Amino acid sequence: MSEAHLHGPILKSVSRSFYLSIRLLPQKVRVPIGLAYLLARTSDTIADTENVAPQTRLLRLADFEGLIRGGPSADAVTSIQRDIQPDHPGEQRLIEALPQLLEAFSQLEMWVRNETSLLMAKIIRGQSNDLKTFADPSQIVALRTAAELEEYTYLVAGCVGEWWTRICFHRLPKYSQVPEADLTPLANSFGKGLQLVNILRDLPVDLAAGRCYLPADELAAKGIAPQNLRENPRLAQPLVDHWIQHARGLLNQARLYIAAVSVRRIRLACYLPWHLAGKTLDLLEKQSPLATATKLKVPRRTVRAALWEGLRVAFTNKAF
Numbered sequence: 001m002s003e004a005h006l007h008g009p010i011l012k013s014v015s016r017s018f019y020l021s022i023r024l025l026p027q028k029v030r031v032p033i034g035l036a037y038l039l040a041r042t043s044d045t046i047a048d049t050e051n052v053a054p055q056t057r058l059l060r061l062a063d064f065e066g067l068i069r070g071g072p073s074a075d076a077v078t079s080i081q082r083d084i085q086p087d088h089p090g091e092q093r094l095i096e097a098l099p100q101l102l103e104a105f106s107q108l109e110m111w112v113r114n115e116t117s118l119l120m121a122k123i124i125r126g127q128s129n130d131l132k133t134f135a136d137p138s139q140i141v142a143l144r145t146a147a148e149l150e151e152y153t154y155l156v157a158g159c160v161g162e163w164w165t166r167i168c169f170h171r172l173p174k175y176s177q178v179p180e181a182d183l184t185p186l187a188n189s190f191g192k193g194l195q196l197v198n199i200l201r202d203l204p205v206d207l208a209a210g211r212c213y214l215p216a217d218e219l220a221a222k223g224i225a226p227q228n229l230r231e232n233p234r235l236a237q238p239l240v241d242h243w244i245q246h247a248r249g250l251l252n253q254a255r256l257y258i259a260a261v262s263v264r265r266i267r268l269a270c271y272l273p274w275h276l277a278g279k280t281l282d283l284l285e286k287q288s289p290l291a292t293a294t295k296l297k298v299p300r301r302t303v304r305a306a307l308w309e310g311l312r313v314a315f316t317n318k319a320f
Helices: 003-014 016-024 027-048 054-068 074-083 089-096 098-106 110-133 146-171 180-201 203-208 216-221 233-260 264-286 300-315
Strands: none
Touching (some): 003 016, 003 027, 003 089, 016 027, 016 264, 027 054, 027 089, 027 098, 027 110, 054 074, 054 098, 054 110, 074 089, 089 098, 098 110, 110 146, 146 180, 180 203, 180 233, 203 233, 216 233, 233 264, 264 300
8 A cells, every 4th residue: 555545545544634734745755744644644543443451452552562663564554453453544544554554654764763762652641641540431531730730731632833843853954944943842832732622612512422521620629529520510600710811821832833944845734734723723612611521623614714714824924
């Protein structure tokens, strides 16, 4: 299976929005970023396949990390494909294509492979911590502190922004006039902001599955036990409002990141998720996620409009 096939039908089947961003990237970074995204979606699929016991998912995540590091492959691939059988058709295709995905990854230059292995180790650590924390869906368990929430958003997304920046500076010498050391903290905030928006949007689904990412100490300060949120999730609205504002602060850092990037196609690729995340926060302020059992989504017309607006952003910071 060719890299083009991996980045085409399979990528599109697991993420229509990020698929657009990948297609916009310059060729020099499209392949490593596309492959890294598919690796992350694979580990995400392993971690989130709920018809498999958490302990088994933890084992398969460890197998997958070993494969990325270049360890023995045949038994590990067989175990993952045997145990992880998701319902989503795109995720099914992703698990089926695991050998081809690993082969394409092995063809990357050594430096990129090493950087991506380190990235995946962090992502898998975040996913594994999640599985251990929320092992029993019959009980609502909350992360203990805001620091734990910050760590989680860093491990599964903030470190991705840092990795993206290193890859782009490595392969695109004129990536930014801002030094890499100054751009990296903004990249961290960019990734964490996007992840926090997803967490806030997904609150009703997560609470139904026993997962509460709102910190337990902040809930306790308002006299709320995590278990209370199953019967009356609106009790947590003040905390949701607080974290929406925190997410907006992170997205403002992300705006500074985009403004500092010199490569037009990457500016556009970064603008799309940034803009849609902001629009999602607008929706969450108009209709609280705690007031509905369904996931709020921006309409398709907003996605189309973002593409046109992004074209202006690609050429000038005045569009911000």
